[in-house]
Amino acid sequence: MLCTRAESAFELEYPLFHALIAEDAQAVTALCASGEAAKCGPGNLSALMLALLLGKDQQLPQLMAATAQCSRAQGGTVKAPLDACLTGSFSDPQLEKWLTAAHLKDMAVMRHQLVAKRTALDLAVGLGKVEQAKALLAAGAGLQPLLRGPYWGGRDRSESPAGQAHREHVRQYVLSVYSGDRLGSASAAILGQVARLALQAGQPHECLAALQAAAKRRVQLSRNATQSLFKEAVDGQHVDITMHVVQHSLSRLHHLLVHMDSPSPSLSHPPIAAVLFPYLAQQFAEGRLQLPYGLGLILELALKANQPDAALSMLQAVVHLEPQQKGQLERQQPGDAMHSQQQQLLSRGSLNLLLLVAACRGFPAVVAHLLGQGADVHFLCREPYVWWSQSTAEYPDIHPNAGAVLFPVVVQHYKEGRLKVDGSRQLALVMLRAALCGQDEACVTLLRLAAARQQPITDPEAWMVTLGAAAHGQGAVVLHRAEQLGKEMMIRLLKREYHVNSSVMRALVQHFRQQLTAGALQLDSTLLGLLVREAAAYQMPHVSLAFLEAGAQQQLQLTREDRSRTLAACAWRGGAELMRQLLAVGPPLTTAEACKLAGRAAPHNQAEVLEVLLGAGALVDAGMVRDAVWALACSCVPVLLRLGPSPMDLSKLPNYSCPLLRVLEVR
Numbered sequence: 001m002l003c004t005r006a007e008s009a010f011e012l013e014y015p016l017f018h019a020l021i022a023e024d025a026q027a028v029t030a031l032c033a034s035g036e037a038a039k040c041g042p043g044n045l046s047a048l049m050l051a052l053l054l055g056k057d058q059q060l061p062q063l064m065a066a067t068a069q070c071s072r073a074q075g076g077t078v079k080a081p082l083d084a085c086l087t088g089s090f091s092d093p094q095l096e097k098w099l100t101a102a103h104l105k106d107m108a109v110m111r112h113q114l115v116a117k118r119t120a121l122d123l124a125v126g127l128g129k130v131e132q133a134k135a136l137l138a139a140g141a142g143l144q145p146l147l148r149g150p151y152w153g154g155r156d157r158s159e160s161p162a163g164q165a166h167r168e169h170v171r172q173y174v175l176s177v178y179s180g181d182r183l184g185s186a187s188a189a190i191l192g193q194v195a196r197l198a199l200q201a202g203q204p205h206e207c208l209a210a211l212q213a214a215a216k217r218r219v220q221l222s223r224n225a226t227q228s229l230f231k232e233a234v235d236g237q238h239v240d241i242t243m244h245v246v247q248h249s250l251s252r253l254h255h256l257l258v259h260m261d262s263p264s265p266s267l268s269h270p271p272i273a274a275v276l277f278p279y280l281a282q283q284f285a286e287g288r289l290q291l292p293y294g295l296g297l298i299l300e301l302a303l304k305a306n307q308p309d310a311a312l313s314m315l316q317a318v319v320h321l322e323p324q325q326k327g328q329l330e331r332q333q334p335g336d337a338m339h340s341q342q343q344q345l346l347s348r349g350s351l352n353l354l355l356l357v358a359a360c361r362g363f364p365a366v367v368a369h370l371l372g373q374g375a376d377v378h379f380l381c382r383e384p385y386v387w388w389s390q391s392t393a394e395y396p397d398i399h400p401n402a403g404a405v406l407f408p409v410v411v412q413h414y415k416e417g418r419l420k421v422d423g424s425r426q427l428a429l430v431m432l433r434a435a436l437c438g439q440d441e442a443c444v445t446l447l448r449l450a451a452a453r454q455q456p457i458t459d460p461e462a463w464m465v466t467l468g469a470a471a472h473g474q475g476a477v478v479l480h481r482a483e484q485l486g487k488e489m490m491i492r493l494l495k496r497e498y499h500v501n502s503s504v505m506r507a508l509v510q511h512f513r514q515q516l517t518a519g520a521l522q523l524d525s526t527l528l529g530l531l532v533r534e535a536a537a538y539q540m541p542h543v544s545l546a547f548l549e550a551g552a553q554q555q556l557q558l559t560r561e562d563r564s565r566t567l568a569a570c571a572w573r574g575g576a577e578l579m580r581q582l583l584a585v586g587p588p589l590t591t592a593e594a595c596k597l598a599g600r601a602a603p604h605n606q607a608e609v610l611e612v613l614l615g616a617g618a619l620v621d622a623g624m625v626r627d628a629v630w631a632l633a634c635s636c637v638p639v640l641l642r643l644g645p646s647p648m649d650l651s652k653l654p655n656y657s658c659p660l661l662r663v664l665e666v667r
Helices: 005-013 015-021 025-033 047-056 055-071 093-101 110-111 120-127 130-138 163-176 182-186 188-200 204-216 223-237 239-248 250-258 272-286 295-304 307-318 325-331 334-345 346-361 364-372 400-415 424-438 438-453 457-470 475-480 487-495 502-517 526-537 541-551 560-573 576-585 593-599 607-615 622-630 635-639 660-664
Strands: none
Touching: 015 025, 025 055, 025 424, 025 560, 047 055, 047 110, 047 120, 047 204, 047 400, 055 130, 110 325, 120 130, 120 163, 130 163, 163 188, 182 204, 182 325, 188 204, 188 223, 204 239, 223 239, 223 250, 223 272, 239 250, 239 272, 250 295, 272 295, 272 576, 307 364, 334 400, 346 364, 346 400, 400 424, 400 438, 424 438, 424 457, 438 457, 438 475, 457 475, 457 487, 475 502, 487 502, 502 526, 502 541, 526 541, 526 560, 541 560, 541 576, 560 593, 560 607, 576 607, 593 607, 593 622, 607 635, 622 635
16 A cells, blocks of 8 residues: 555645556546546656556556547547557666555566666567567557667667567567558558668568558658658669669658768668669759758769769759759859859859769769869879768779869979969979879970979979889880989889889880890999899890890899899799890809799790700709699690609599680590
């Protein structure tokens, strides 16, 4: 019996709650008739929730009926509807105080089930009362507690496996109930929830059926339901559902896209992107898609999703607006008629951002269009970390395809003085980006123009440009800088102290050869060894021979280490004549050295080199034959077999290819 002042106050304020606790069925019936079922207690606890927690399932029908009656009497809005949601958990001070007064605090079910954001339907499912959950649904309870989403209120994640099984059973029950003709009478809220529930349950056809039922009745789903459906359909790559939502929510398109994960990788999935963005482009071109703002976002997403044709179509549609709209925009801004449309739909900042995205993604047609509409190329002058506020992996260097369109314009702007660069650092960044995307001609032109204007970049900046060009195979830029860099810096590149592309290495070797032929290069033994072995390593043995001949004329010889490294390069890359020359002028190879080099030449299919090494004393062993066969070295295997019986059983080797089988004569 409640006897304290606090207990009496709670009993007077919430008599229905205390009637349920006292198991007074007559009082419960009377209080339901008086409208008490519509009241919520501390923490927004409803009488329905309390009955479920106390196990008073026999009272649920009249409590639900009373709640529904109160809802109808008050126009559908009451203080404690079926969907009342707890605002606090078991530890909430007000709720804890009431539980103490009602002698319910020590009940384990209260500690476990009173969790913020749960509803009566949540409690019924969590307690395993599936039939009671179905009764709540039949009485009109919303389906939100059955949906997965960012605000679960502890659902699913904290439930036991049995609780999750009960919740899944109720979900399937709902989908079986709301199907066919029943969808024709469901409310907009229920239709949206059924569609989401079906999609989350892996039943896209049922989801689409619910959406089609809403469209047939011209029922508009809520903004939140539409947004959630769009995101879940895109993430699940459900093309039909995504397009249905978009087609019936064009007026909300900006809202849908803005509230996706920014940027949403799901929109870039080919199945979605290949249908979504061409459709939006068509709707925009035909005037059915009104975008007072948000066009820049759609264009950016289209470019990120590798849909440049759709983006270009929309950009062209901006230029070809209806005459009435064009005239209106010109009247608003008579002094800038050329770009009045773009200023209305696309700001200058949007144009610049789209140019950056298109250039990095490699869409030359879009780049050309944006440049023609006045997009600014000054982003090339900025430091890389301020290009974009997000990961640099999303916006890498300028794509070569776009660079071929972009950098000729940059060079022209620089010639005309329209490229505003603040110091040599920014100019060096432009040159570097030209080199990185394969525009060596533009980079060299900028270097020459800067020198002609007596605005050369500093040595550290020039070295930065040179290293970038060397790493990306732009030999013309490196050779243009050769005179300014000097011999020592060129040798550092040749020594591979930095990352240098193979094509640049070949260009450097040829550059030194030309200098040697012109009499502008003075050799020493160190430089001679470097040039000979690098030429051999990059498959230019004839150049190595030329350096050796020039060294002999100056009475220079290779060191033992340089000779050994050059021989190894010949065994790997080829160059039998160079190897003969090296063996003729140096000490003879030991048997171990010859065998090691032959073992390297055989699997690389260097037959001529292998014959030279066999003549120099290399011995054939089982490992050499095995490596040659496994590497499909069809030129080397006959050389080895001509020397006599194979040291290993070739018939047990795998049958790799017909040419090799013919060589081995395996039948």
